[in-house]
Amino acid sequence: xxxxxxxxxxLVKPSETLSLTCTVSGYSVSSNYYWGWIRQPPGKGLEWxxxxxxxxxxxxxxxxxxxxxxxxxTSNNQFSLRLTSVTAADTAVYYCARDRRYFDWSxxxxxxxxLVTVSS
Amino acid sequence: QTVVTQEPSFSxxxxxxxxxxxxxxxxxxxxxxxxxxxxxxxxxxxxxxxYNTNTRSSGVPDRFSGSILGNKAALTITGAQADDxxxxxxxxxxxxxxxxxxxxxxxxxxx
Numbered sequence: 172x173x174x175x176x177x178x179x180x181x182l183v184k185p186s187e188t189l190s191l192t193c194t195v196s197g198y199s200v201s202s203n204y205y206w207g208w209i210r211q212p213p214g215k216g217l218e219w220x221x222x223x224x225x226x227x228x229x230x231x232x233x234x235x236x237x238x239x240x241x242x243x244x245t246s247n248n249q250f251s252l253r254l255t256s257v258t259a260a261d262t263a264v265y266y267c268a269r270d271r272r273y274f275d276w277s278x279x280x281x282x283x284x285x286l287v288t289v290s291s
Numbered sequence: 292q293t294v295v296t297q298e299p300s301f302s303x304x305x306x307x308x309x310x311x312x313x314x315x316x317x318x319x320x321x322x323x324x325x326x327x328x329x330x331x332x333x334x335x336x337x338x339x340x341x342y343n344t345n346t347r348s349s350g351v352p353d354r355f356s357g358s359i360l361g362n363k364a365a366l367t368i369t370g371a372q373a374d375d376x377x378x379x380x381x382x383x384x385x386x387x388x389x390x391x392x393x394x395x396x397x398x399x400x401x402x
Binding site: 209216217218219230231232233234266271275276277278279281282283284 | 292325327329331335336337338339342343346348380382384388389390391392393394395396
């Protein structure tokens, strides 16, 4: 059973950096799939942030590319998100998910999500 | 910036049929966009319903089906049940930019 769990601070100050980690169980992040981040502002729709593969391939949403970085920690079976210079517009529930890129281009096995609020 | 459009809302009676669509503001959706569909209830993570246009995810009831209708991807719920009262999102793979774009979402009310 593949499970994903997001963790990180629930409150970040404007202009600072948002950092989240997704811990994967039941499957190795070093294996065949990509791993991604998606977010959802309160009351709004979903937005893809980016995706990483263990080989080092990384893809980012062009609208966030200048502020976002995703990394992989194979020793702890985790992957992480960093978003710099945050504003209130970055307040959202952040989800991690397995990305079936190059298989059928869909997301499966979602984390439960974690709310990050940007406020002073 | 590519915009993927969905109807804002639909209402369907229990046992009825509803078809949601997923389109592009510029161009047609084809199987090359690998449309997938997700169901989300308030406070919950999305659940994968359909991938690769028309393949149901494991455990998804067969009342959910995916297709291409004209120039859009479509999700049809046949024999709607109270449990289907949810938000539905499509996702398209944009091969030109090698990225994903979520649709604007459709709220389906079963009453």
